Amino acid sequence: MRVRDHILQIILEVLADLNAGRSPDNHIAISADTRLLGQSSALDSLELVKVLLDVEERVSEELRTPIALMDERAMSQERSPFRSVNALTDYVVALLEDEHAG
DSSP states (O other), X not given: OOHHHHHXXXXXXXXXXXXXXXXXXGOOOOSTTOBOSSTTOSSOHHHHHHHHHHXXXXXXXXXXXXXXXXXXXXXXXXSOTTSBHHHHHHHHHHHHHXXXXX
C-alpha cells in the first residue's frame, strides 16, 4: 500500500470512530473531500483537535514515525493543512517525507 493511501485510510478510520460516538442523525459524511476546518466544516473545534491527536497517534504507531500536526509549521501555512481530509493527508505525507529525508 502506498504511504498516501495508508495515511488517507488512517484519517478516514479516525473520522469513522468519531461518527461512532455521534448520534446517527448527527453523522458526518466521510470522504477524501470532507471539510475539517472552515465555514462548511463537518467538525467543531474540539472534534478537530481530537481528530488531529488521533491521527498523530495512529501514524506514529503504524508507521513508527512520530509526527506533530499542530505546530508552528502547520499554523504558518497560507492555506491550512487541516481544511479537508485530502489536505491533511498531503500534509502528513509531506511531514513523513521530511522526517525520512532529514
